[in-house]
Amino acid sequence: MGAITLRAVEKWFDEVQVIKGIDLAIEAGEFVVFVGPSGCGKSTLLRMIGGLEDTSRGVIEIDGRDVTDQPPARRGLTMVFQSYALYPHMSVRENMGFSLKTAGAPKAEIDAKVGHAAEILKLDAYLDRRPKDLSGGQRQRVAIGRSIVREPTAFLFDEPLSNLDAALRVEMRYEIAKLHQALDTTMIYVTHDQVEAMTLADRIVVLEAGQIAQVGTPRALYETPANLFVAQFIGSPKMNILPCTVEGQTWRIERGRGGPYNGAGAAVHLGIRPEHIAIAEVGTGHCDGTVDVVEYLGADCFVVVDCGPLGRVTVRTTGTTDVAVGQAVGLAFDPDWLTFFGADGQAI
Structure with a gap:
């Protein structure tokens, strides 16, 4: 019992x-x-x-x-x-x-x-x-x-x-x-x-x-x-939270690109885990930024990218990733792993 x-x-x-x-x-x-x-x-x-x-x-x-x-x-x-x-x-x-x-x-x-x-x-x-x-x-x-x-x-x-x-x-x-x-x-x-x-x-x-x-x-x-x-709170590094807007059936982020939106309400925040972001060529992902910090942990590597008005975005990638501080990169989000939040902070 x-x-x-x-x-x-x-x-x-x-x-x-x-x-x-x-x-x-x-x-x-x-x-x-x-x-x-x-x-x-x-x-x-x-x-x-x-x-x-x-x-x-x-x-x-x-x-x-x-x-x-x-x-x-x-x-x-x-x-x-x-x-x-x-x-x-x-x-x-x-x-x-x-x-x-x-x-x-x-x-x-x-x-x-x-x-x-x-x-x-x-x-x-x-x-x-x-x-x-x-x-x-x-x-x-x-x-x-x-x-x-x-x-x-x-x-x-x-x-x-x-x-x-x-x-x-x-x-x-x-x-x-x-x-x-x-x-x-x-x-x-x-x-x-x-x-x-x-x-x-x-x-x-x-x-x-x-x-x-x-x-x-x-x-x-x-x-x-x-x-x-x-x-x-759950997750280390924590989930990236970015400001976003919704126009019809499309979400967008400032100075970046968007994608299809199927939520039932208006989202003001987009959340994505660091492992669901890929480093890409500038102009080919959802947003661009400059590598701010590279944390090498052996099997994993945490890359912190300064994306200007979007803030700092953490990317979790493999330890073999070759990027340098100051390098311009694109960030591509996995559309299957996006989470949207409304103005009340609740998930949509």
């Missing part, structure tokens, strides 16, 4: 509303990621689900049971935080089994559950070590193992990889993905890192100023953003 439902959930701190009427249904066994910029309310929403923050208005249900006013211990959830919070004087085995020991569980049961968690997390060889003898990634695995032994209804992760270096973050993303496959338990994960969101989630909840901007699979959010905020 582990289905979690939020109905018109709000959070107020005195006169300030930080969560503004969230409706969300999370299916049992689903991996859902809350993502958004700092201050958007993602950690607050997670803490409300866990019972660490009161819910000002609305209802939170777990497996159909109203837990809105229930304390954390009655919700059957477990949280993994950015800080490992391990007891330094205890071994890995003792840290992982501590909650069961305080609950009065038999030693045989504790040993069995700790052994099972250690096997899943590949901590068998470290059970008798203390936290100071472990790497950051190993300590985070111990913190996760401490949650696994409790056999929760769902796991709540609050930016658990923020304290790790880049290499360990990649390794731990893999470990968490494998953990979800092994346990098939509901997981809600908060991060500001869209790479974590895109690689881990079954569905992503993009939050903006305490509201849901869009919910969907990573592919759906990337390919069909619902609004300008999601279009520019």
